Amino acid sequence: MATPTISQTLVPGAFGPAVALSCRECGERYELGPKFACEFCFGPLEVAYEFGTVTREQIAAGPNNIWRYAPLLPVPADVASKPNLNPGFTKLVETRNLGRELGIKNLYVKDDSGNPTHSFKDRVVAIAVEAARNFGFTTLSCSSTGNLAGAVGAAAARAGLRSCVFIPSDLEAGKVVTAAAYGGELVAIEGNYDEVNRFCSELIGDPAGEGWGFVNVNLRPYYGEGSKTLAYEIAEQLGWRLPEQIVIPIASGSQLTKIDKGFRELIKLGLVEDTPYRVFGAQAEGCSPVSAAWKAGHDVIRPVKPDTIAKSLAIGNPADGPYVLDVCKRTGGAVEDVDDVRVVEAIKLLARTEGIFGETAGGVTVGCLKKLVETGQLDPAASTVVLNTGDGLKTLDAIEATTGATATIRPSLESFREAGLA
Amino acid sequence: MATPTISQTLVPGAFGPAVALSCRECGERYELGPKFACEFCFGPLEVAYEFGTVTREQIAAGPNNIWRYAPLLPVPADVASKPNLNPGFTKLVETRNLGRELGIKNLYVKDDSGNPTHSFKDRVVAIAVEAARNFGFTTLSCSSTGNLAGAVGAAAARAGLRSCVFIPSDLEAGKVVTAAAYGGELVAIEGNYDEVNRFCSELIGDPAGEGWGFVNVNLRPYYGEGSKTLAYEIAEQLGWRLPEQIVIPIASGSQLTKIDKGFRELIKLGLVEDTPYRVFGAQAEGCSPVSAAWKAGHDVIRPVKPDTIAKSLAIGNPADGPYVLDVCKRTGGAVEDVDDVRVVEAIKLLARTEGIFGETAGGVTVGCLKKLVETGQLDPAASTVVLNTGDGLKTLDAIEATTGATATIRPSLESFREAGLA
Incomplete structure (x- = not known):
């Protein structure tokens, strides 16, 4: 087979540093096109790049959104001038109260509820x-x-x-x-x-x-490559360092594998030092096929019928599940799950300690983080990032039954005092 | 009365460049404290400053939030290191489709739904x-x-x-x-x-x-001073220029007057050129006491009982109403109002054209903007900023009755074709 070339119909540079699609399973390469599965082995296709020189200064001079990383993405160099929502560069919040409460020394929340439609x-x-x-x-x-x-x-x-x-x-x-x-x-x-x-x-x-x-x-x-920007931002916001540990939710598993891909690219390009990082996956117990496989030591994922309040993670047959297992194994991480009661508790914990009202998926990651510390799987002395990928306003029903007024009083100081609020 | 001094109980520099409170009505000055009304005339107190030199470079080197303007706010110089939500520096979106649809050449949306809890x-x-x-x-x-x-x-x-x-x-x-x-x-x-x-x-x-x-x-x-940051950000994001026109919602009216205050400070400090700007106030018809006074040519506001879906603007007796009239008169602007049907249409217009899902308050400003152009009060050839101060997720009920699936089909290509979707 001839070396694949970018289709003649595409404007040169339309995909920036991307040069081909390659099969994650067999390595077969295809020219860039609207394809998603290998014709030979049906494996998933992913974007292959030939990166030029990329410097921290070049990135820092870019816009305050994902397009600062355009030289690392399958997009044209002038992407920032096209009409789009300019997502990304969301806050990496250095926790005060949450870290203290969980006994984790350097804990950060990457809060993607700050995106234009409030999710990653x-x-x-x-x-x-x-x-x-x-x-x-x-x-x-x-x-x-x-x-x-x-x-x-x-x-x-x-x-x-x-x-x-x-x-x-x-x-x-x-x-x-x-x-x-x-x-x-x-x-x-x-x-x-x-x-x-x-x-x-x-x-x-x-x-x-x-x-x-x-x-x-x-x-x-x-589409999947967009998740790499989470890795780039976290590293840049930590002062061009990789975190020692990161807790990522698992739906299809794509996000976790792409964050890992992003970290490895930064190392390869010399943008960060090659320091070890451990990747932890988080699932809701009611849809935990990857966690189940991890705990059983299996390489394959047995599909499940989802039953959890964390609807944005409820994929019973996660396409990238096996790759998630690979990443967590390779980096010395783990996959954990928490039940819905703990998901709700964790949503409230994050809101109460840091003022971040996360989606159920954020409850899953924070809940798993807590469990990982409690069970000794996660090192509380190492720098740790936990992802909140969505907004609590979209999953109000999850906390509605257990969240409400803390007191009801008559409009008088007497009633106020009686309620012990003074 | 002796010259007021900052209370001895305060840490020096606790309020940054702020030196006193002064009465907006009679000019009486007070030392900085938890006071809000003049003891002599009951007028509202506002913060008075003695600014040092502030440069564009100094601001640009600051964090991507309101604390980049700390030298212009009643906060200590080290405010960014304290635990807070770091709001601000939200997107100023250069419209493509909305401007074209309304016939306005240079139209920008200042989108404050990007704040931590999604409102200004x-x-x-x-x-x-x-x-x-x-x-x-x-x-x-x-x-x-x-x-x-x-x-x-x-x-x-x-x-x-x-x-x-x-x-x-x-x-x-x-x-x-x-x-x-x-x-x-x-x-x-x-x-x-x-x-x-x-x-x-x-x-x-x-x-x-x-x-x-x-x-x-x-x-x-x-608290009120926080709204000045909207003015600072808009000017900086326009490349240190003032917009020629700006449309601002009116609840108490405070936000509008503080944005005007912010623009005037920037001029005084030499951070922007002293170019003319026109301030337009926007109300919902069901709570439009300021608009009514404006149209009747009155200087006083007659309180109303609010009846509108724009609940976040439903203040029937707006404290800063008279000051709003002053600002709009001085700058050559106007005050306008739109009914709830147009508020809903405007919410949808903004979402459909720019992908920004605003609160009812955003529907009020965009609706008034449209009306101001149609009635010739606003110049479509001048650069214009319209504010969206909150998030549509918080006022879903406003559009629920008129927003839903555009088609319902059976899961078949035949049904898809019959529905005219191909």
Whole structure:
């Protein structure tokens, strides 16, 4: 087979330093295109790069968003001048109260609720938008019941692309409104989430789906690269150092593997010292196939039927599960899970100690962090980063039953004193 | 009366460049303290400064939050090292589609939904927290049914202060959960919002309220200064230029007057050129006492009973209303209002065109902007900034009735084609 070249139809430099897609399983290479699976072994494709020289100064001079890392992403050099939501460069919060309460010396929360639609999905969708533009796609699409729907709707609106989001028709009213707010097509499918996804796969293979970019299907190799920016930002915000430990939620597992990829790239490029880091994966007990495999010492993931309040992590058959196991093993980390009661406690703990109101996924990571310390798996003396990937405003129902007024009084000082509030 | 001096109990430099409180009405000066009304004329007190030299370079070298402007605020020079939420430096979005649709050439949205608790209230509360620390207050408090409750709860949690937020006991469950999420005291008062406020006033005057900082009452002079940071950021983000026109929502009117104050300070300090700017105030028709006074040519505001979906702006007797009229008159601006139907349309317009899902208050400003252009009051050829001060996730109910799935289909390509989606 001839060396793959970037398609003649693409503008030179359209994908920046990206030169090909390569199969994660067999290494087969393909030219950059809207492909996601290897034709030979069906393995997932990922972006391969030939990086030029990239310096800390060059990055620091860039914009306060993910495009400061454009030389490390499959995007054109002038990406920052195109209409997009400019996500990223969210706060890395040095904890005061949470670290003290958990007995961890140097604990940081990477708070991705600060993104434009308040979840890390804005990062991955932003890269997918650039790929869609490059391939001449006119409709940006996905199936989603939550964060991804908003991220796609908003990014498409700003970019001037049509959007079409598919949801199951029995979705709760509040989630429908959030998904519909950006005014794109929102198509309710009479069926459950699996049927929605099956339909989307059909559509991609049909002429009716021509010109459609499904961000996490035919644009997935590009989309996934957006998660690398979490690694870049954490390292830069720590003063160009890698953290010694990091706790990352697992849905498909892609985010965890891409953060690892980002750290390794920084080392390779000489942007950080090659210091050891341990990667920990976090799942909700009600959807913990990767944690179960880790604890059983298995290399394969047995799919489960999700049953947890952490809906944004509820993927029963996580595509990147085996790669997550590899990363956690290689780096000396672990995979842990916590039940829904602890997820709720952890959401409240993070809010009460640092003023960060996280999504259920943030409850999963903080809850697992606590458990990892308690069980001696995580070193409380080492610098540690925990991810909050979404916003508590989107999962109010998770804490509603246990959160409310602490006192009810009459409008008088007497009643105030009686309640012991003085 | 002797020249006022900063109280001996305060650490030198505790309030940075602030030197006194001065009465907005009669000019009487007071030493810096937890005071809010003039003892002689009952006029509102505001912070008076003696600024040192401040340069653009000095500001640019500061952190990516409001503390880059510490030399212009009543906070100590080392404020950025103290535990707080570090709000501000939110995006100034150069519109593409919205400007085109409204026929405005250079239109920018200052999007304050990017703040830690997703409203501009994080700015004002952050300054109040520093004042509370300076005065040795241990409880941070407010009455609120919305954004302020979350901002106070979160800021206090991070700062390690006790918080106590007062709400009417009949508040909707979702708002109670949002206010309670940060784990401080949340006291439901059996009564309406007026009764809650009356009780708070009683508490401030009682020994039971000793050590309590009510952010928008006894800390109000400091709190209000936080809104100046919107002016500083807009000017810096425009490349150290003032916009020619700006559209600002009116609740109490404080924010509008402080943005004007901020622009004038920048001119005085030589940080921007002294170019003319026109300030436009925006209200919802169902609570438009300032707009009504403006249109009638009155100098006084006649209080109204609010009836609008824009709850965060529903102040029927706006304390700073007369000052708003002054600013709009002096700068050649205007005050406008729009009905709730147009508020909803404007929320959707902003989301559909720029991917920004704003609160009802954002619907009010964008709706008024549209009306101001249509009625020829605003020059579409001049550079214009419109404020979005909060997040659509907090006011989903406003658009729920008119926002939903655009199509419902069976999970088949046939049904997809029938719906005209291909």
